[in-house]
Amino acid sequence: MLIEKQKQELVGICQELIRRPSLSGEEDKVAKFIKKTMNELGYDEAWIDEYGNVIGKIEGKEKGKILIFEGHMDTVPVTNPEDWKHDPFGAEIENGKIYGRGASDMKGALSAMIYGTSLIPREKIKGDIYVVGVVMEEIFEGIAFGKVLDKIPADYVVLGESTELNINIGQRGRAEIIVKTKGKPAHSSNPQVGVNAVYNMIPLIEGIRKLSLPSHEFLGDAIIELTDIISKPYPGASVVPYECRVTFDRRLIVGETEESVLKPIKDLIEDLKGKIPKFEAEVEIATGEAMTYTGKQIKAKRFFPAWLLEKEHELAKKSLDAVNNIGIPAKFSKYSFCTDGSQSAGVRGIPTIGYGPSKESLAHVTDEYIEIEQLIKAAEGYIVIASTLLH
Known part of the structure; x- marks a missing residue:
C-alpha cells in the first residue's frame, strides 16, 4: 500500500x-x-x-x-x-x-x-x-x-x-503491593528487649508464597512475586530493625479488585497475630507520584486492572x-x-x-x-x- x-x-x-x-x-x-x-x-x-x-x-x-x-x-x-x-x-x-x-x-x-x-x-x-x-x-x-x-x-x-x-x-493487570511488619528497636547485643521486624516478616512472606491465586484460560495465571525488601534502620549499625518493608508484584486477571487482592494477605496477617507475640503488620497498594515535563504532578495508586x-x-x-x-x-x-x-x-x-x-x-x-x-x-x-x- x-x-x-x-x-x-x-x-x-x-x-x-x-x-x-x-x-x-x-x-x-x-x-x-x-x-x-x-x-x-x-x-x-x-x-x-x-x-x-x-x-x-x-x-x-x-x-x-x-x-x-x-x-x-x-x-x-x-x-x-x-x-x-x-x-x-x-x-x-x-x-x-x-x-x-x-x-x-x-x-x-x-x-x-x-x-x-x-x-x-x-x-x-x-x-x-x-x-x-x-x-x-x-x-x-x-x-x-x-x-x-x-x-x-x-x-x-x-x-x-x-x-x-x-x-x-x-x-x-498489575498491582504493586507493600507489606510492612513493625517491631521495636533495641541494641543488637540485647535483642530480647526489642522486636525484630525482619523475623516477623519471614513467616508472612512464606504465607504469601503459599497463597492460592486465580487463573484465566486465556490470560493465564495470576502471579505474586517479591521484588524488593528493606529494613529500618538501614544500615542496621547494631540496631534490631523496627520495620521491614517488602514490595510484591502481583499480576492480575479480569475481575480482580484492590479489595480482593489485599484480602487474603490481610487474613494471613490476622492469623499470624494470633500465633506470634507482638506481631504487627499492614498491607496496602503502593502509591506513586512524579512530575511531568510540563510541571504537572501525577499521583496514583499502582493498581492497573x-x-x-x-x-x-x-x-x-x-x-x-x-x-x-x-x-x-x-x-x-x-x-x-x-x-x-x-x-x-x-x-x-x-x-x-x-x-x-x-x-x-x-x-x-x-x-x-x-x-x-x-x-x-x-x-x-x-x-x-x-x-x-x-x-
Whole structure:
C-alpha cells in the first residue's frame, strides 16, 4: 500500500523519534517533534495538553465514532551503553533494522500511527481519528492516558504496543503491593528487649508464597512475586530493625479488585497475630507520584486492572479481518505485560485492542531494534483498521 517515497518518509520519522532521548518525565523534545510532524502531515489539529501528552486529530467528512490510536513517548534508560554495538540514540539502519532505545517500545509504532493515519482520505472517514502520544507510561501504565480520555470520549482504542502484527485482545493487570511488619528497636547485643521486624516478616512472606491465586484460560495465571525488601534502620549499625518493608508484584486477571487482592494477605496477617507475640503488620497498594515535563504532578495508586475483549466484538473482528484482507497474517493474541489498556479497557470499559510492530521480547533490551518491514506493515494495518471501523 505504501509507495517507496512514503516508506522512506515513515522510516525518517521513526529515526527522528529515536534520536530524541525521552525518559519518563523528559518527553518534551519528542512531543514537540510529533506535534510539528502532525501539522506538516495535514492533521486538522495538533496540540500538547497540560500533562505533556501530544494529541493529533483527523476529522472525517461525516460525523461518527471516535477512534484513538495510542502509544507512549517515554522509554526506559540505557543502563549499559558500553554493551551496545549501535548508538542508543543514533537510529542506525543495518540489515533492514532500525536500532536505538525505544525503537521497539514504542517509537516505531508511534511513527507508524502518526504517518499511516495521515494518509487516509478524509472522505472515507465517518467520525474522527485521534493519534495520542502519552507521557510516563513506563512508570504509570494508563494514568497519563486517562487524562486524555477525560476529555476525548473514545468509542474504540487501538494500542501500539508490540504484538508482532497480531490483534491482541487482552492482558493481565498489575498491582504493586507493600507489606510492612513493625517491631521495636533495641541494641543488637540485647535483642530480647526489642522486636525484630525482619523475623516477623519471614513467616508472612512464606504465607504469601503459599497463597492460592486465580487463573484465566486465556490470560493465564495470576502471579505474586517479591521484588524488593528493606529494613529500618538501614544500615542496621547494631540496631534490631523496627520495620521491614517488602514490595510484591502481583499480576492480575479480569475481575480482580484492590479489595480482593489485599484480602487474603490481610487474613494471613490476622492469623499470624494470633500465633506470634507482638506481631504487627499492614498491607496496602503502593502509591506513586512524579512530575511531568510540563510541571504537572501525577499521583496514583499502582493498581492497573486486567482486561479482555470478546473475539466477536466488532472492534476485534473487523480489525482482524481488515489486516488479513490486505495480506498481513494476523491472529488473536494477548499481552504478557501491562499496557495503557488497563486504563481504557480495564478502568473505563472502552473497547480496546493492541496492534503493533515488533516483538514484546525486544522491549528494554540492549541493541533494541525494529524491523523496517514490520514498521511499514504496521502503518498499512493502521490505515485499514481505521478505514474499516469508520467506514
